Structures are given as structure tokens and as C-alpha cells.
Amino acid sequence: MSDPLPLEPPDAHPLEPVEERLARRLERGEVGAGARSRRRAASLLHRLARYDRAVFRSVAQMQTPLLDEPLRRASVFANFSKPWFLVAGVVALLGGPLGRRAAATGLAAIGTASLVVNQPMKRAGERRRPDRDDLGVPHERRVSMPSSTSFPSGHSASAAAFAVAVGDVLPALRLPLRVAASVVGFSRVYTGVHYPADVLVGATSGAVLGRLVSRAARRTGFLPE
Incomplete structure (x- = not known):
């Protein structure tokens, strides 16, 4: 199953969203942790950012x-x-x-x-x-x-x-x-x-x-x- 929303290019919105920014810090090794732990945490943060936008879109599309x-x-x-x-x-x-x-x-x-x-x-x-x-x-x-x-x-x-x-x-x-x-x-x-x-x-x-x-x-x- 594809993700609900596509990822944006890494530098498209440097301040948006916070989950993506933290994920990129992990991917760049700016946070002290093992490589595998950083990858898992970054993946989770990317996923949370996509879900956040997906829920926002769902609310925006409510016919109410x-x-x-x-x-x-x-x-x-x-x-x-x-x-x-x-x-x-x-x-x-x-x-x-x-x-x-x-x-x-x-x-x-x-x-x-x-x-x-x-x-x-x-x-x-x-x-x-x-x-x-x-x-x-x-x-x-x-x-x-x-x-x-x-x-x-x-x-x-x-x-x-x-x-x-x-x-x-x-x-x-x-x-x-x-x-x-x-x-x-x-x-x-x-x-x-x-x-x-x-x-x-x-x-x-x-x-x-x-x-x-x-x-x-x-x-x-x-x-x-």
C-alpha cells in the first residue's frame, strides 16, 4: 500500500513539519545514537508527518x-x-x-x-x-x-x-x-x-x-x- 501523502523534497520546507526536520537530523547523524536506531526513529517520524497531513486533508474534505x-x-x-x-x-x-x-x-x-x-x-x-x-x-x-x-x-x-x-x-x-x-x-x-x-x-x-x-x-x- 502506498503512503497516504508523498514525501516532500528534503529542503522544500525547512521548517515544516517538525517531524520531518527531526527525521533529517537523525538521518544526518546529528543525534547521538546507533545507525539502526536512527534509521528506525527517522522512518517513524516520516510516517507520523505523512499521517498528520493525511488526517488534516481528511478533515478539510469533510462535507459538513x-x-x-x-x-x-x-x-x-x-x-x-x-x-x-x-x-x-x-x-x-x-x-x-x-x-x-x-x-x-x-x-x-x-x-x-x-x-x-x-x-x-x-x-x-x-x-x-x-x-x-x-x-x-x-x-x-x-x-x-x-x-x-x-x-x-x-x-x-x-x-x-x-x-x-x-x-x-x-x-x-x-x-x-x-x-x-x-x-x-x-x-x-x-x-x-x-x-x-x-x-x-x-x-x-x-x-x-x-x-x-x-x-x-x-x-x-x-x-x-
Whole structure:
């Protein structure tokens, strides 16, 4: 069976995707490991890059016009973490002392995720944004293309960090917040501004950081055990 997408020439896009760049470093012997291990790792990275683009194309080709406007709006509304600041305000206003602490913990998680993902991780990834024309994203669902690098997704990281941190404090909100975070993450692929791997890594990083922030808040006594 042939690969779902052809490999690009090695120097066609020096910053895209991150898997290909790492694979070429392995192939050139720039990473210390045995030759056989480097070949296996490089092959896996090439395969992951192709699958990533294949999934992106599959989402782009979805015939779901009823989702275009809702997901486009969700993607735009998630800029600057607006949904999570809104939820934090409502939780702080209506949730009593524990709600205020949960809101503060969630905002701290967003700040931590933004600092980690939007600075060192994006700089290390250096992945260009998807070419929506080449990959077939319909114009009706597109949003403005961010100027930052693509890997990982800051929107997904902030959403996951807030959902996990607040959900740890207020379990009743765990499911709705995680569903909302998932919608935001999917909307970033659907509108063509991120590859699936960007969202997956961003969400995973955000979830881990959100959990660490909530645990730190408990250990310092800010949250009850």
C-alpha cells in the first residue's frame, strides 16, 4: 500500500513539519545514537508527518457545511483565551470561596501553559502553518491565519490547562469544560490553522501543566486537600 501523502523534497520546507526536520537530523547523524536506531526513529517520524497531513486533508474534505460557521466562530472566540476568562468570571461570581479559588487556579494554569507553549515550545518546533490552498480547506470555514509558528497549538494548550485545573477543583465542571476544550482544539484543525499533531501536543502539554498547577495549589494550601 502506498503512503497516504508523498514525501516532500528534503529542503522544500525547512521548517515544516517538525517531524520531518527531526527525521533529517537523525538521518544526518546529528543525534547521538546507533545507525539502526536512527534509521528506525527517522522512518517513524516520516510516517507520523505523512499521517498528520493525511488526517488534516481528511478533515478539510469533510462535507459538513452546517459546522462551518459554528466552528469558525468557536475558533475565533477562543483567541486570547476569552471563553476561559468568561467561565472563570462566572465561577468566581457564583461559586463562593471555592469557586473563586478554582477560577484563580484555572487562570494560573492558562498563564503557565501560555508561557511554556507559546515561548520555548513554539520556538523549538518552528513549524509553519498549513497551506490551506494546497491542502484543500474550504474558504467558508477559514479564519485569519496567525503569524506565530504552528507547533504546538497555544489555543489547545490553554483550553486543556484551564479545563483540567478547574475540573480538579470542581468535578461537576470537569466534563463540560473538557468537551468545550475539545471543540476548540478540533476547530483549529477544521478552520485550517493547525495540523492535528499541533493540537494533540498542545492539549497534552496543557493538560499536564493544568494538573501540575492544581497540585501545586493544593500543596501550598491555596486549595483544600
